[in-house]
Amino acid sequence: MFLAKVVGTVVATQKDPKLAGLKLLLVQHLSLDLEPTKSFVVAADSVGSGTGEVVVCATGSSARLTEVTDKLPVDAVIMAIVDTLEINGAIKYSKSPEAASVKS
Amino acid sequence: MFLAKVVGTVVATQKDPKLAGLKLLLVQHLSLDLEPTKSFVVAADSVGSGTGEVVVCATGSSARLTEVTDKLPVDAVIMAIVDTLEINGAIKYSKSPEAASVKS
Amino acid sequence: MFLAKVVGTVVATQKDPKLAGLKLLLVQHLSLDLEPTKSFVVAADSVGSGTGEVVVCATGSSARLTEVTDKLPVDAVIMAIVDTLEINGAIKYSKSPEAASVKS
Amino acid sequence: MFLAKVVGTVVATQKDPKLAGLKLLLVQHLSLDLEPTKSFVVAADSVGSGTGEVVVCATGSSARLTEVTDKLPVDAVIMAIVDTLEINGAIKYSKSPEAASVKS
Amino acid sequence: MFLAKVVGTVVATQKDPKLAGLKLLLVQHLSLDLEPTKSFVVAADSVGSGTGEVVVCATGSSARLTEVTDKLPVDAVIMAIVDTLEINGAIKYSKSPEAASVKS
Numbered sequence: 001m002f003l004a005k006v007v008g009t010v011v012a013t014q015k016d017p018k019l020a021g022l023k024l025l026l027v028q029h030l031s032l033d034l035e036p037t038k039s040f041v042v043a044a045d046s047v048g049s050g051t052g053e054v055v056v057c058a059t060g061s062s063a064r065l066t067e068v069t070d071k072l073p074v075d076a077v078i079m080a081i082v083d084t085l086e087i088n089g090a091i092k093y094s095k096s097p098e099a100a101s102v103k104s
Numbered sequence: 105m106f107l108a109k110v111v112g113t114v115v116a117t118q119k120d121p122k123l124a125g126l127k128l129l130l131v132q133h134l135s136l137d138l139e140p141t142k143s144f145v146v147a148a149d150s151v152g153s154g155t156g157e158v159v160v161c162a163t164g165s166s167a168r169l170t171e172v173t174d175k176l177p178v179d180a181v182i183m184a185i186v187d188t189l190e191i192n193g194a195i196k197y198s199k200s201p202e203a204a205s206v207k208s
Numbered sequence: 209m210f211l212a213k214v215v216g217t218v219v220a221t222q223k224d225p226k227l228a229g230l231k232l233l234l235v236q237h238l239s240l241d242l243e244p245t246k247s248f249v250v251a252a253d254s255v256g257s258g259t260g261e262v263v264v265c266a267t268g269s270s271a272r273l274t275e276v277t278d279k280l281p282v283d284a285v286i287m288a289i290v291d292t293l294e295i296n297g298a299i300k301y302s303k304s305p306e307a308a309s310v311k312s
Numbered sequence: 313m314f315l316a317k318v319v320g321t322v323v324a325t326q327k328d329p330k331l332a333g334l335k336l337l338l339v340q341h342l343s344l345d346l347e348p349t350k351s352f353v354v355a356a357d358s359v360g361s362g363t364g365e366v367v368v369c370a371t372g373s374s375a376r377l378t379e380v381t382d383k384l385p386v387d388a389v390i391m392a393i394v395d396t397l398e399i400n401g402a403i404k405y406s407k408s409p410e411a412a413s414v415k416s
Numbered sequence: 417m418f419l420a421k422v423v424g425t426v427v428a429t430q431k432d433p434k435l436a437g438l439k440l441l442l443v444q445h446l447s448l449d450l451e452p453t454k455s456f457v458v459a460a461d462s463v464g465s466g467t468g469e470v471v472v473c474a475t476g477s478s479a480r481l482t483e484v485t486d487k488l489p490v491d492a493v494i495m496a497i498v499d500t501l502e503i504n505g506a507i508k509y510s511k512s513p514e515a516a517s518v519k520s
Contacts, residue, residue, distance in 0.1 A: 001336070001354035001387055003322075007136075008191035010107075010160060014151055015184035016170045024105070024160065024184070026191060028136065032319075032340065032352050040136050042105035042160050046385075047326055051193070056322060056336065056354050058385045061165045061269075061373045061477075065385035066328045073150075073162045073169035073183045075105055079385045080327035080336070087320035087338060089363070111240075112295035114211075114264060118255050119288035120274045128209070128264065128288070130295060132240065144240050146209035146264050155297070165269045165373075165477075177254075177273035177287045179266045180209055215448075216503035218419075218472060222463055223496035224482045232417070232472065232496070234503060236448065248448050250417035250472050259505070269373075269477045281462075281474045281481035281495045283417055313440070313458035313491055315426075344423075344444065344456050358489075359430055368426060368440065368458050370491045373477045377489035378432045391489045392431035392440070399424035399442060401467070 001056045003030040003082070006049050010042055018072050025049065025078065027057060034085070034093055043076040044069050054093060056080040105160045107134040107186070110153050114146055122176050129153065129182065131161060138189070138197055147180040148173050158197060160184040209264045211238040211290070214257050218250055226280050233257065233286065235265060242293070242301055251284040252277050262301060264288040313368045315342040315394070318361050322354055330384050337361065337390065339369060346397070346405055355388040356381050366405060368392040417472045419446040419498070422465050426458055434488050441465065441494065443473060450501070450509055459492040460485050470509060472496040 008026035012019075022044050029039040034054070043057050046066035055078045063069060063077040085093040112130035116123075126148050133143040138158070147161050150170035159182045167173060167181040189197040216234035220227075230252050237247040242262070251265050254274035263286045271277060271285040293301040320338035324331075334356050341351040346366070355369050358378035367390045375381060375389040397405040424442035428435075438460050445455040450470070459473050462482035471494045479485060479493040501509040 003338075003354060008189060008196075010184075010186060011188040011190070012160060012184035012186050014187075015160075016150055018169070019184060026107075026136070026189070031350065032338070038135065042107060046328055056324060056327075058387045060387050062376060062385050062387040064166060064169075065330070065376075065383060069385075071169060073166050073173075073181060075162045075164050075166040077385060080322075080324035080331060082322060082324050083326075084323040085320060085338070086323070092320075112293060112300075114288075114290060115292040115294070116264060116288035116290050118291075119264075120254055122273070123288060130211075130240070130293070142239065146211060168270060168273075175273060177266045177270050177277075177285060178209060179268050179270040216501060216508075218496075218498060219500040219502070220472060220496035220498050222499075223472075224462055226481070227496060234419075234448070234501070246447065250419060272478060272481075279481060281478050281485075281493060283474045283476050283478040315442075315458060343454065344442075358432055368428060368431075370489045372491050374480060374489050374491040377434070377480075377487060381489075389489060392426075392428035392435060394426060394428050395430075396427040397424060397442070398427070404424075 001058050004028055004055055004057050005030055005036055006051050006053050006055060016073055022068065022072065027055060027078065032087065041076045043078050044074045045078050047078055047081055049078050049081050054082040056082060105162050108132055108159055108161050109134055109140055110155050110157050110159060120177055126172065126176065131159060131182065136191065145180045147182050148178045149182050151182055151185055153182050153185050158186040160186060209266050212236055212263055212265050213238055213244055214259050214261050214263060224281055230276065230280065235263060235286065249284045251286050252282045253286050255286055255289055257286050257289050262290040264290060313370050316340055316367055316369050317342055317348055318363050318365050318367060328385055334380065334384065339367060339390065344399065353388045355390050356386045357390050359390055359393055361390050361393050366394040368394060417474050420444055420471055420473050421446055421452055422467050422469050422471060432489055438484065438488065443471060443494065448503065457492045459494050460490045461494050463494055463497055465494050465497050470498040472498060
């Protein structure tokens with residue numbers, strides 16, 4: 001899986017019938033310093049994520065194993081919204097601003 | 105999935121029998137600034153897309169899950185034609201020129 | 209799928225038993241200008257292609273869906289020999305030299 | 313599979329229900345010189361690995377074939393903790409410091 | 417599939433139970449000039465290959481289709497040992513030194 005930041009939304013009416021109702025988001029890969037990179041994908045949303053959130057995306061056939069993507073022609077899915085990232089013993093990211101300030 | 109622009113067509117008569125009737129298009133990857141990159145793939149078309157359109161492509165085994173690609177030896181499929189792209193709160197692309205001018 | 213040029217042959221006697229009789233070719237990725245790149249793969253041949261031909265290759269589990277690669281441990285297959293490539297409205301490649309000179 | 317070093321932990325409460333109880337770790341790709349590279353992924357842990365350990369990760373659908381990841385929407389799993397790496401005839405890494413000093 | 421050279425061995429005792437007895441090798445990608453590149457993977461061995469040999473590796477779900485890797489959590493397998501490579505009409509590699517000197 002990869003870490004990404006939700007940065008946008010794709011609207012498409014002309015599409016495979018099975019995709020009706022599925023939310024397609026633009027997610028930008030993050031570096032280990034949590035900086036957005038130039039790389040991005042279109043991912044289906046399975047967890048109600050919104051712009052600006054840091055998420056975990058699964059790709060390939062595994063992207064079809066969430067409840068909302070079963071048997072759909074999608075190869076990337078947001079399957080978790082990150083609360084906290086701990087890297088080399090320090091909290092590098094926390095969704096709640098208060099907690100983020102409590103770094104180790 | 106990735107964002108791409110349809111830029112060409114592949115014609116092939118000598119091919120796996122199951123591919124008969126399938127439209128194979130050349131699609132060029134787009135950057136997050138919606139500029140074409142050097143990267144491209146050959147994708148099966150499942151939605152009737154044409155040259156110049158911005159599309160969403162699924163890859164891998166998921167590319168076989170549209171109605172027209174079921175069980176075919178294809179690893180990329182155009183599964184949606186983009187109407188609108190909203191990135192960081194602004195409409196960055198709209199298929200209809202009129203709507204595109206109404207940026208936020 | 210990707211566009212490639214057939215550039216060589218792999219001969220291997222010590223291999224998984226299921227691969228007996230399968231032709232393994234070296235195919236070099238082509239750029240959108242149809243120039244060979246540094247990237248190449250070993251692909252199973254399902255269409256009787258030969259050195260110098262421009263082909264379309266499928267990868268991953270889809271590579272096992274041609275008649276000759278069913279259930280084999282292969283992740284890339286040549287599934288079509290290109291007759292014509294039309295890019296941005298012009299014929300950029302044609303297998304028959306005569307037709308190639310008739311560009312739009 | 314790829315060699316990686318465990319460098320962090322991902323905590324996420326809002327996620328696909330099937331992921332409950334699964335440990336998600338940040339693992340950084342290693343070069344052949346065993347130096348960490350800029351590339352990293354989020355991998356499920358199936359072997360009880362901890363920060364600083366050198367591990368082997370499987371990706372794609374194969375990541376769902378360990379006991380703890382069966383049918384889960386994950387595309388990367390730590391499936392082994394490395395004891396020893398022998399490269400070109402020399403022991404380049406050993407988990408136990410004593411053994412590491414006995415290089416050939 | 418890709419061409420690679422076997423350069424090392426991975427020893428791991430703490431691993432997914434299904435991996436017991438499987439040989440894990442380090443294989444380095446080769447360029448079309450047959451030079452080792454910086455890229456490498458850990459691959460399961462299905463053909464009894466040894467250090468220094470030039471091999472063909474399959475990846476993804478196809479890596480599980482050899483006799484020794486059935487249903488295992490592995491995403492790369494050595495499925496053939498190369499005898500001869502013919503590129504652009506010339507023998508560029510031959511496992512037996514005598515044959516290698518007979519270039520076209």
